[in-house]
Amino acid sequence: MTPINAKRVYRLMKRHGLLLERHTGRRRVREHDGQVATIRSNSRWCSDALEFTCWSGEIVRVAFALDCHDREVIGWVATTAGISGEMIRDMVVRCVEQRAVRAPHPVQWLSDNGSIFAAHKTIEIAGTLNLLPCFTPVESPERNGMAEAFVKTFKRDYVRVNPIPDAAAALTLIDSWMEDYNTVHPHSRLGYRSPRQLHPSSKKAHGPVDTLAFPLNFNELRQHRFRTQPIDWPRQRLCAFIAA
Numbered sequence: 001m002t003p004i005n006a007k008r009v010y011r012l013m014k015r016h017g018l019l020l021e022r023h024t025g026r027r028r029v030r031e032h033d034g035q036v037a038t039i040r041s042n043s044r045w046c047s048d049a050l051e052f053t054c055w056s057g058e059i060v061r062v063a064f065a066l067d068c069h070d071r072e073v074i075g076w077v078a079t080t081a082g083i084s085g086e087m088i089r090d091m092v093v094r095c096v097e098q099r100a101v102r103a104p105h106p107v108q109w110l111s112d113n114g115s116i117f118a119a120h121k122t123i124e125i126a127g128t129l130n131l132l133p134c135f136t137p138v139e140s141p142e143r144n145g146m147a148e149a150f151v152k153t154f155k156r157d158y159v160r161v162n163p164i165p166d167a168a169a170a171l172t173l174i175d176s177w178m179e180d181y182n183t184v185h186p187h188s189r190l191g192y193r194s195p196r197q198l199h200p201s202s203k204k205a206h207g208p209v210d211t212l213a214f215p216l217n218f219n220e221l222r223q224h225r226f227r228t229q230p231i232d233w234p235r236q237r238l239c240a241f242i243a244a
Contacts, residue, residue, distance in 0.1 A: 036110070036146045037068055037189070042099055044068040044108040045131075047091075047117065048147035049083055052159045058167035062154075062174065063088060063116070065095050065109075068146055072182050072195035074098050078174050080167045085119040092122070096129045106132040110144055157185070 013019050038044045049063040063083050064076040075094040077087045092109070109131045111117035118135060126133050136143035158177040164170045186192040 036144065039069065041067050041069045042107055044110055044134075045074065045095065046110040046144055046147040047088075048111065048144060048151060049114070049116070050151045050154065052155060052164075052170075054164045054166050054170050056166040058170075060167050060170045060174075063091060064147075064150070064178075065091060066146060066150055067099075067195070068110070070195045070198050071146070071150075071187050071190065073150075073178050076174070076178055078171055080171075083116055085116045085122050088116045088119075089122050089125050092126055092129065092131065096131070106130050108132045108134050110134045110136070110147075112136050112141070112144060113138060153185075154181070 010019075036044070036046060044067075045065050046068055047063065047065040049061060051059055051061040053059050058080060060078060060080055061083050062076060062078045065074045066072065067074055075091045075098060077083065077091050079087065107130065109126055111133070113135050116122070117133070123133050141148050154177070158173075158181075162173060162177075164173070181194075183194050183196045185194055187194065190198050
């Protein structure tokens with residue numbers, strides 16, 4: 001068999017425009033002219049996900065939601081498997097329960113374009129709870145800079161300085177890390193106070209295993225698990241709860 005001349009093949013592919021664009025390792029510079037922070041609480045929440053590796057090699061994944069004014073971690077979920085849309089929807093309900101948001105104006109929910117945040121059911125539930133889903137442009141993590149900053153802080157001040165032998169230990173520690181972040185960790189933008197020091201009346205944030213105590217009957221709602229019900233059902237029920 002006659003050997004193939006690689007240079008000739010390359011030349012022909014180039015002539016007919018069949019070559020892939022070269023990877024330069026550089027990204028386009030994007031102007032960031034927006035502002036994530038808000039002047040009051042419960043105007044915008046931001047959300048993102050992170051993962052870290054335990055000493056055993058197990059990977060723990062965490063999704064969280066922050067208030068863009070007081071920086072409090074309102075809710076979070078943690079798992080050793082993939083984070084699902086259902087987990088995000090449960091976290092959304094916990095956040096609304098935590099802050100008891102019944103304001104006449106929608107609260108913006110800022111996230112990236114990940115499928116767990118952009119899922120149709122998630123958007124439906126968020127809209128029913130008076131949340132307005134907002135998504136950053138593709139390949140623009142700086143548009144969700146507050147959540148990105150929290151990821152850096154969480155890994156630097158908690159993950160890397162604590163012994164994490166396995167995933168079970170990590171899942172146990174995450175609750176205390178989040179509580180420490182909310183009550184002790186200083187923030188320069190808050191005058192080196194913690195979120196709870198800025199708002200002493202704020203309730204303890206709900207982690208993945210906390211029990212709901214919201215005046216609206218969210219316990220009954222969560223028992224049905226959104227994925228097993230038509231989208232119109234939770235919308236009707238939630239509207240009835242909110243109007244009550």
